[in-house]
Amino acid sequence: MSGMTGTKTKGAESRAGRGLRLLRSGAVHLAYLLGLPAALLALWWVLAARSTNFYYPTLDEILAAFAETWFSERIVDDVLPSLGRLAAGYLGAAVIGIGLGVLLGTRPRIRALLEPVLEFFRAVPPPVLIPVLMLVAGIGDTMKIVVIISGALWPVLLNTVEGVRAIDEVLSDTARCYGLTGTARLRRLVLPGASPQIVAGLRQALSISIILMVISEMFASSSGLGFTVVQFQRSFAIPEMWSGILLLGLLGFALSLLFALFESRVLGWYRGLRQSQRGEK
Amino acid sequence: MTGTKAAAPATEYSAGALAVRGVRKVYQGSGRTVEAVRDLTFTVGAGDLACIVGPSGAGKTTLLKCVAGLLAPTSGEVRLGDARVQGPPPGMAVVFQEYGRSLFPWMTVGANVELPLKQKKIGKAERAALVAQALDSVGLQDAPAAYPWQLSGGMQQRVAIARAIAYEPKVLLMDEPFAAVDAQTRAELEDLTRSLWRKLGMTVLFVTHDIDEAVYLGERVLVLSASPTVVMEDIDVDLPAEREQLTTRALPRFAELRAAVYGHVQRAKTFHSAAAAAGAGDRP
Ligand SMILES: Nc1ncnc2c1ncn2[C@@H]1O[C@H](COP(=O)(O)OP(=O)(O)OP(=O)(O)O)[C@@H](O)[C@H]1O
Ligand SMILES: [Mg+2]
Numbered sequence: 273m274s275g276m277t278g279t280k281t282k283g284a285e286s287r288a289g290r291g292l293r294l295l296r297s298g299a300v301h302l303a304y305l306l307g308l309p310a311a312l313l314a315l316w317w318v319l320a321a322r323s324t325n326f327y328y329p330t331l332d333e334i335l336a337a338f339a340e341t342w343f344s345e346r347i348v349d350d351v352l353p354s355l356g357r358l359a360a361g362y363l364g365a366a367v368i369g370i371g372l373g374v375l376l377g378t379r380p381r382i383r384a385l386l387e388p389v390l391e392f393f394r395a396v397p398p399p400v401l402i403p404v405l406m407l408v409a410g411i412g413d414t415m416k417i418v419v420i421i422s423g424a425l426w427p428v429l430l431n432t433v434e435g436v437r438a439i440d441e442v443l444s445d446t447a448r449c450y451g452l453t454g455t456a457r458l459r460r461l462v463l464p465g466a467s468p469q470i471v472a473g474l475r476q477a478l479s480i481s482i483i484l485m486v487i488s489e490m491f492a493s494s495s496g497l498g499f500t501v502v503q504f505q506r507s508f509a510i511p512e513m514w515s516g517i518l519l520l521g522l523l524g525f526a527l528s529l530l531f532a533l534f535e536s537r538v539l540g541w542y543r544g545l546r547q548s549q550r551g552e553k
Numbered sequence: 554m555t556g557t558k559a560a561a562p563a564t565e566y567s568a569g570a571l572a573v574r575g576v577r578k579v580y581q582g583s584g585r586t587v588e589a590v591r592d593l594t595f596t597v598g599a600g601d602l603a604c605i606v607g608p609s610g611a612g613k614t615t616l617l618k619c620v621a622g623l624l625a626p627t628s629g630e631v632r633l634g635d636a637r638v639q640g641p642p643p644g645m646a647v648v649f650q651e652y653g654r655s656l657f658p659w660m661t662v663g664a665n666v667e668l669p670l671k672q673k674k675i676g677k678a679e680r681a682a683l684v685a686q687a688l689d690s691v692g693l694q695d696a697p698a699a700y701p702w703q704l705s706g707g708m709q710q711r712v713a714i715a716r717a718i719a720y721e722p723k724v725l726l727m728d729e730p731f732a733a734v735d736a737q738t739r740a741e742l743e744d745l746t747r748s749l750w751r752k753l754g755m756t757v758l759f760v761t762h763d764i765d766e767a768v769y770l771g772e773r774v775l776v777l778s779a780s781p782t783v784v785m786e787d788i789d790v791d792l793p794a795e796r797e798q799l800t801t802r803a804l805p806r807f808a809e810l811r812a813a814v815y816g817h818v819q820r821a822k823t824f825h826s827a828a829a830a831a832g833a834g835d836r837p
Contacts, residue, residue: 442649449647451672452668460660465659542659544700545658
């Protein structure tokens with residue numbers, strides 16, 4: 273309830289007061305965000321401190337290896353290519369998923385026609401495609417990007433279809449009455465209307481993309497994070513291997529933070545709407 | 554019609570003449586068919602203001618959707634000017650009964666009102682003026698930066714009305730537009746509707762539950778029967794064009810018309826059961 277009045281009187285609030293409150297809520301947020309990871313890291317450090325097991329090096333060793341391994345030309349040789357493939361695959365999946373999803377969501381006939389085929393492809397685990405794709409697309413970047421797309425596409429596609437179908441009928445009638453057709457309809461009604469579901473799909477697709485990026489690099493590859501981790505493991509460079517895993521974890525964490533930022537931008541209205549609905553009913 | 558209207562010359566707005574001919578609408582659901590509207594025939598002259606009253610579930614919304622070109626009638630046709638309505642015609646605005654769902658929640662109030670004007674390719678400066686003017690006339694001059702979900706139900710309804718009038722339509726369809734506002738605002742919006750109608754000379758089709766409102770607002774009142782629906786009565790409202798909440802409602806003629814419409818609406822509820830009692834029972 274206080275959230276409701278807060279939004280209603282936001283014009284009256286002084287700018288400085290708002291800035292201060294934002295800062296404070298940001299600090300609280302950060303504490304929540306980093307509290308548990310910090311505790312877990314401390315626990316790891318304590319538990320591994322007296323480890324003499326070759327496969328479980330101490331955290332100090334891992335961190336030392338981390339700095340040595342990754343703050344070097346590996347950034348350019350392995351990290352950036354990985355990120356490039358990840359970006360290409362993820363964006364490819366997003367564009368194809370949203371485009372196809374809008375088409376299927378607005379055309380029931382095409383949906384009925386394609387649905388069984390799509391269900392089949394969705395059921396195929398993408399790593400299985402790697403050997404096949406190696407035959408068709410070689411072992412270069414194309415193959416890896418296609419693998420990422422083939423896995424990350426589905427959550428985006430299916431969520432977009434759902435989102436487009438769930439657009440309010442009254443809203444869609446309103447748009448028709450006022451002459452919103454073609455691209456205007458797409459931009460002003462369909463995409464924003466389906467955006468809550470589309471964003472949910474994009475969030476799932478992000479973690480799938482990271483997984484597939486790593487897996488695709490473990491096959492017949494000569495660069496990338498997945499390749500490097502496997503390489504370290506095979507050459508018994510255990511602290512380095514662990515540091516690679518740590519880096520992947522951090523990468524996923526950073527990307528999901530970035531995504532949360534994007535989400536709060538795009539879906540600010542949706543949060544407000546939900547809040548006001550909960551306040552009233 | 555009443556000869557007292559102050560609307561613009563009829564020729565200029567002849568495109569706004571509405572003709573509903575033999576419209577029937579049957580909803581085909583899964584295992585359930587509903588004959589919402591049986592046979593509706595009436596015309597509304599260009600620049601006329603007709604109110605439609607009828608019991609809940611009579612098919613008023615269905616009729617309005619058919620007129621708006623949002624729903625294809627099962628049989629019969631709707632004509633606007635000399636063209637058959639097959640999709641939403643340009644220059645027609647609709648205020649929906651579910652006003653809360655008809656506002657774009659991702660746009661501010663101002664953007665909601667402005668959007669149809671953008672589609673009409675109106676220049677930026679003129680758009681801004683129209684938006685400000687429309688919001689002002691519904692008493693929402695302070696709200697353009699708010700989002701619809703930050704407003705109360707009645708305020709949302711007024712945004713939907715502002716959007717329709719900023720559009721300057723030739724035909725305005727309103728589906729129980731004042732159901733969610735308080736009595737004071739309601740009276741103001743009724744007067745606003747009439748003054749806009751007289752100023753812009755558009756054709757207005759106004760659906761309401763409220764008999765008083767229908768008589769006060771309309772130049773004509775169409776009474777629909779209960780579902781399956783037909784037009785039961787078509788009453789000419791011969792009140793002066795200049796209407797005022799207190800004096801008009803106090804006129805003896807107002808009371809007479811009100812009583813007449815009330816009688817028809819009462820009869821509308823039992824219209825079909827009376828017919829069924831006479832032998833033609835086709836409803837369960
Ligand atoms: N999409 C639909 N599918 C099936 N039946 C429908 C549909 N829309 C309306 N109906 C039915 O058609 C009939 C008329 O509905 P409609 O909404 O037109 O009535 P109304 O006169 O506007 O009622 P109210 O005054 O309560 O708004 C009702 O029996 C309703 O159940
Ligand atoms: Mg209705």
